[in-house]
Amino acid sequence: MDALDYFAIQNLIYRYADLLDRGKLDEAGALFDHSDFYVGGVAEPLSRAGQNCMAQVFREWMSMFPEAGGVPSTRHVTTNLIIETDGADRARTQAYVIIFQSGKALPVQAALGGDYSDRFQKIDGQWRFIERRLQPFGPT
Amino acid sequence: MDALDYFAIQNLIHRYADLLDRGKVDEVGALFDHADVYMPGEVEPGSKAGQNRMAEIFRQWTRFYPEADGRPRTRHVTTNLIIEPDGPNRAKTQSYVIVFQSTPTFTIQPIIGGTYNDKFEKLNGEWRFTERREEMNLYGDLSNHLLQPYGPT
Numbered sequence: 001m002d003a004l005d006y007f008a009i010q011n012l013i014y015r016y017a018d019l020l021d022r023g024k025l026d027e028a029g030a031l032f033d034h035s036d037f038y039v040g041g042v043a044e045p046l047s048r049a050g051q052n053c054m055a056q057v058f059r060e061w062m063s064m065f066p067e068a069g070g071v072p073s074t075r076h077v078t079t080n081l082i083i084e085t086d087g088a089d090r091a092r093t094q095a096y097v098i099i100f101q102s103g104k105a106l107p108v109q110a111a112l113g114g115d116y117s118d119r120f121q122k123i124d125g126q127w128r129f130i131e132r133r134l135q136p137f138g139p140t
Numbered sequence: 141m142d143a144l145d146y147f148a149i150q151n152l153i154h155r156y157a158d159l160l161d162r163g164k165v166d167e168v169g170a171l172f173d174h175a176d177v178y179m180p181g182e183v184e185p186g187s188k189a190g191q192n193r194m195a196e197i198f199r200q201w202t203r204f205y206p207e208a209d210g211r212p213r214t215r216h217v218t219t220n221l222i223i224e225p226d227g228p229n230r231a232k233t234q235s236y237v238i239v240f241q242s243t244p245t246f247t248i249q250p251i252i253g254g255t256y257n258d259k260f261e262k263l264n265g266e267w268r269f270t271e272r273r274e275e276m277n278l279y280g281d282l283s284n285h286l287l288q289p290y291g292p293t
Contacts (some may be wrong), residue, residue, distance in 0.1 A: 005145030079217050080154040085145060094158065096215050098240060098248075110248045113215055113240060137215055139244050 029055025169195025
């Protein structure tokens with residue numbers, strides 16, 4: 001891996017937040033078309049590689065605000081990125097996310113946190129997600 | 141320094157937050173075995189290189205929750221990283237930290253914020269901390285985080 005690979009992976013992680021926060025759920029979901037997506041300590045993934053159901057999962061879980069143009073009115077502030085090589089053309093990363101939200105009667109504030117543990121593979125020169133594990137950081 | 145050195149240093153700074161927030165006290169302390177660490181307001185380092193006292197200092201100051209697997213229920217959200225060369229095989233950095241905490245009775249919120257001023261050296265191909273100076277100057281509710289009184293000085 002060279003530095004451009006590190007930046008490409010960083011871009012991909014930030015692109016997820018970008019697409020989700022802009023309410024582009026199909027595009028955000030498509031980032032995981034080749035990826036298993038796990039939440040919490042649950043053994044079964046919410047979506048497996050090839051099932052292409054993350055956009056649907058986002059629609060089931062996330063409130064969208066029509067008055068705000070169909071966006072969730074969030075910023076998935078993603079930080080503390082650690083990128084490590086994981087074999088040839090593979091990488092694994094971890095990152096923190098703090099989700100900020102605001103609304104008509106809600107001043108901007110942290111709503112929830114989480115930890116991402118991700119795996120990536122470079123295929124035909126393109127990095128893509130092959131696994132995401134999201135561990136929520138919240139009241140429990 | 142090449143770009144991979146920058147990423148190695150970034151990983152190391154973020155590994156500190158990762159280990160501390162996971163309650164890996166010995167491992168996070170060991171990151172500073174070769175470093176002088178100045179906690180906020182200290183003129184002399186609370187732990188000098190070779191003293192290996194940081195794990196003990198974390199245990200004196202930080203509330204680790206047995207019911208949360210020994211974790212402090214925090215996230216040391218670290219941003220605004222500036223990395224600069226500081227001579228051959230040496231670098232200095234600064235970064236912002238805002239610590240968030242969430243417990244069953246405490247809504248997720250920032251509890252303290254400040255700046256890390258760090259120095260690093262590369263030895264046998266590995267980067268390591270040689271100095272950390274913490275400046276803290278934003279204060280929230282630390283009652284669920286610290287075991288000792290602490291606030292603006």
